[in-house]
Amino acid sequence: MSRLRNGIVVFLPEELPQGKSVDGQLLREIAKRHPGDLPVYTLLAMDNKGFLKVEIARFHAAVSGQQASTSDKVRYGIVLFLDWLDTHPQPSAVQDFRGLWEALKWLEAGYEETASPFVGYMLAMAYRQDAPRMNLWKGRDVLSNTLQKMLSSSLWRRITETKGPSERPAPEEVAASVPPPQRRVVKYLLTVYRQWLLTRVWLETAEPGKPRVRKQVRPTKEEEQLAKYLEQVIARL
Known part of the structure; x- marks a missing residue:
């Protein structure tokens, strides 16, 4: 997770001073200056499990009702991926990759429609986790x-x-x-x-x-x- 987080920070809309830590307060300040920025959203979801669960439920309802926009698909894939990473890998346990495969489905759909470098990075990192395949x-x-x-x-x-x-x-x-x-x-x-x-x-x-x-x-x-x-x-x- 720390490696993924460090990679996401590279995509932030503002280059941070060297050694500057990325905490919740800083992310909220950047979010105000860059509303809707996807890397900022991803870091906020990564740092707040309650927010992550709410977003999963929100986007699940959107895709189930076939009312999901391209942005919804991308964000749904991201929060599903983060949620899966939160519990994997599990030492000495059979790994359940179904959550990852669901995340891949939506990240693939989002990348196909946006060709965003950040979405491409997240999709590539999700593929990297899919060891069985x-x-x-x-x-x-x-x-x-x-x-x-x-x-x-x-x-x-x-x-x-x-x-x-x-x-x-x-x-x-x-x-x-x-x-x-x-x-x-x-x-x-x-x-x-x-x-x-x-x-x-x-x-x-x-x-x-x-x-x-x-x-x-x-x-x-x-x-x-x-x-x-x-x-x-x-x-x-």
């Missing part, structure tokens, strides 16, 4: 799609689809293409994307009549090269 790659694809929209499709393809490192744009070119107001978010999303490129994942396969096979999937050489390149871009942002 090994959705790390889906989460990575969402981050890639989000970055593509923020950087431009052509530039992102030059970064990710080239065969050799020498064919990629200079890190300085990529950094210079990012408008100053977006640099904070782009830098953070690139950092997360790079970490996920290097993540080793355990996959378990089961075929009828055969014992389960568990194997570790490691980053490919191309993924390692891309991660090394992104490290240079991040350093220049």
